[in-house]
Amino acid sequence: MTRSNDEVAARLSEMAELLSIGGGDPYRVRAYEKAARAVESYPLEVDELDARALDEIPAVGSHIAAKILQLASTGHLDELDELRAQVPAGLRSLLGVPGLGPKRARQIYDELHVTSLPELAEAVRAEQLRHLKGWGDKSEAHLGEVLRQYREAAGRMQLATALALAEELLGELASVPGVERATYAGSLRRRCETIGDIDLLVAAVDPVPVMDAFAACRLVAEVGARGSTKSVATTTTGVQVDLRVIPPEVFGAALVYFTGSKAHGIHLRRIAQRRGFKLSEYGLERVADGSVLASATEEQIYAALGLSYVPPPLREDTGEIEAAANGELPELVEVVDLRGDLHTHTTLSDGLATLEEMVAAARSRRYRYLGITDHAPLLAMQRVTAEKVLDQRRAVEALRRPDLELLHGSELNIQPDGSLDWDDDFLSGFDVLVASVHSAFQMSRDDMTKRLIRAVEHPSVNILGHPTGRSLGHRPAIECDWEAVFDAAARSGTALEVNSFPDRLDLPGELARLAQQHGAVLAISSDAHATRHLDHVALGAATAQRGWVRPDSVINTWPIGRLRRFLRKEWHP
Ligand code: DGT
Numbered sequence: 001m002t003r004s005n006d007e008v009a010a011r012l013s014e015m016a017e018l019l020s021i022g023g024g025d026p027y028r029v030r031a032y033e034k035a036a037r038a039v040e041s042y043p044l045e046v047d048e049l050d051a052r053a054l055d056e057i058p059a060v061g062s063h064i065a066a067k068i069l070q071l072a073s074t075g076h077l078d079e080l081d082e083l084r085a086q087v088p089a090g091l092r093s094l095l096g097v098p099g100l101g102p103k104r105a106r107q108i109y110d111e112l113h114v115t116s117l118p119e120l121a122e123a124v125r126a127e128q129l130r131h132l133k134g135w136g137d138k139s140e141a142h143l144g145e146v147l148r149q150y151r152e153a154a155g156r157m158q159l160a161t162a163l164a165l166a167e168e169l170l171g172e173l174a175s176v177p178g179v180e181r182a183t184y185a186g187s188l189r190r191r192c193e194t195i196g197d198i199d200l201l202v203a204a205v206d207p208v209p210v211m212d213a214f215a216a217c218r219l220v221a222e223v224g225a226r227g228s229t230k231s232v233a234t235t236t237t238g239v240q241v242d243l244r245v246i247p248p249e250v251f252g253a254a255l256v257y258f259t260g261s262k263a264h265g266i267h268l269r270r271i272a273q274r275r276g277f278k279l280s281e282y283g284l285e286r287v288a289d290g291s292v293l294a295s296a297t298e299e300q301i302y303a304a305l306g307l308s309y310v311p312p313p314l315r316e317d318t319g320e321i322e323a324a325a326n327g328e329l330p331e332l333v334e335v336v337d338l339r340g341d342l343h344t345h346t347t348l349s350d351g352l353a354t355l356e357e358m359v360a361a362a363r364s365r366r367y368r369y370l371g372i373t374d375h376a377p378l379l380a381m382q383r384v385t386a387e388k389v390l391d392q393r394r395a396v397e398a399l400r401r402p403d404l405e406l407l408h409g410s411e412l413n414i415q416p417d418g419s420l421d422w423d424d425d426f427l428s429g430f431d432v433l434v435a436s437v438h439s440a441f442q443m444s445r446d447d448m449t450k451r452l453i454r455a456v457e458h459p460s461v462n463i464l465g466h467p468t469g470r471s472l473g474h475r476p477a478i479e480c481d482w483e484a485v486f487d488a489a490a491r492s493g494t495a496l497e498v499n500s501f502p503d504r505l506d507l508p509g510e511l512a513r514l515a516q517q518h519g520a521v522l523a524i525s526s527d528a529h530a531t532r533h534l535d536h537v538a539l540g541a542a543t544a545q546r547g548w549v550r551p552d553s554v555i556n557t558w559p560i561g562r563l564r565r566f567l568r569k570e571w572h573p
């Protein structure tokens with residue numbers, strides 16, 4: 001997975017953000033925002049394009065094309081560097097709060113000298129905001145509520161963001177002379193859905209050149225603390241990165257220790273103690289004589305403790321150590337097991353790529369099947385009609401080839417009473433139907449449960465899309481009796497989606513685990529709105545792994561024949 005488009009898009013969004021907080025021309029701000037979105041989803045790598053080719057990207061004019069060229073050739077953007085210098089870090093931290101636009105962030109910063117989220121929460125608590133121009137006690141209370149919801153996610157980034165940063169940094173460190181291994185540990189290696197800070201581990205005899213190279217990384221803004229084997233840095237995007245340089249002969253022990261989780265580590269050390277051993281980040285020793293039993297690899301350490309190797313996404317002390325002791329760890333689904341994608345969008349609704357482009361992208365991933373599931377009419381802003389959908393079905397027919405099966409579908413909208421778009425007869429004409437909640441997220445738990453069960457039991461519905469409706473850092477999961485929904489899904493042959501979009505990861509791991517325990521099956525889907533989004537299934541697969549999901553529980557690992565029988569409901573548990 002190459003990442004230059006994401007990087008360029010991130011710089012363009014940052015330009016928009018900084019221009020807007022500086023009171024810049026709103027037209028320019030919007031131009032940068034639109035260009036960032038277009039670049040993020042553009043199918044070609046923008047850093048390989050010349051000025052003329054860049055001009056072809058929708059929403060990228062010659063002015064922004066010139067900026068992209070500068071970024072691609074030098075890795076810097078002069079204007080961005082100037083803006084960064086002008087806007088204080090404290091002010092930028094306020095911009096992340098949902099609903100607090102640049103103007104109001106500036107106002108709070110200037111008038112109350114609030115420079116961080118804790119200070120903002122304190123200002124709300126001390127009722128200071130209500131006295132500012134344009135504020136009142138209602139808007140202050142609302143901000144307090146938003147902050148409470150945001151606090152859990154505040155200071156944490158999405159998995160995809162951390163992964164991209166870590167891989168870029170590791171790319172630079174891996175080429176430093178003397179480096180034997182360079183990898184990430186912590187919550188990122190466990191594939192948690194949000195990440196507090198990034199932990200990097202490098203195996204090398206001499207830490208000095210590694211830490212020098214780290215300080216010089218393009219993404220590192222400053223090194224806050226540097227010891228003999230550990231550096232703590234902040235990236236240009238304000239993310240904390242801990243780097244530890246480890247002697248190669250104890251790398252495995254350090255990897256176990258710093259991958260965590262804390263609870264997993266505590267449980268391992270208890271097992272070590274019981275056997276008369278001591279486990280630390282330097283190795284596993286026999287207490288009696290200090291002899292080292294294992295230290296170089298993780299496999300050796302788990303084996304010396306009488307455990308099979310525990311994959312990092314399982315290391316949360318939720319039963320994996322007992323399973324490893326009994327040789328009962330599950331086989332986990334992997335992204336390479338996926339034979340197709342069952343939730344994708346095209347330009348018929350809100351996708352950015354045409355049907356032909358999506359099909360070509362699926363083919364180049366060597367998928368065996370692809371479900372096209374554009375939005376249905378009740379999501380009114382998309383202006384989808386039955387005629388357009390039937391036209392699309394004919395276009396899909398025309399693109400059918402033996403190497404890639406095309407499944408014509410739709411993503412339906414589950415209404416508050418559980419009913420769906422279109423009548424049953426029309427619905428029965430699709431190959432695959434995803435049904436999702438896109439509105440009315442706040443209902444009583446009982447009503448929500450009834451609503452989802454009714455959708456899941458519809459004879460033409462195959463997949464419950466992004467079941468909890470959460471948006472990480474923005475919207476909480478809906479309230480629902482999940483066990484009842486999973487039972488209904490298992491009974492009626494409807495799969496639960498693990499939506500792979502970076503801000504969704506929905507079902508979350510622990511609910512995917514519960515679904516599988518209830519005999520339900522899952523679909524790991526990209527929900528792609530552009531060809532590049534097809535790659536997101538790596539995040540969905542990681543989320544499923546955290547839920548102990550086996551390949552056979554995932555319908556898009558199945559061969560097409562078995563999948564088609566499932567989609568036609570000719571399937572018995
Ligand atoms: P995060 O950064 O909040 O997303 O979560 P982690 O798990 O990456 O936590 P972090 O960065 O504080 O520490 C990385 C790993 O290092 C953690 O998973 C286990 C280990 N570790 C850190 N502090 C402690 C500690 O006080 N006790 C133990 N047993 N392990 C620790």
Ligand code: CA
Binds near residue numbers: 186
């Ligand atoms: Ca961490």
Ligand code: CA
Binds near residue numbers: 197199
């Ligand atoms: Ca850390």
Ligand code: ZN
Binds near residue numbers: 436438466
């Ligand atoms: Zn949706």
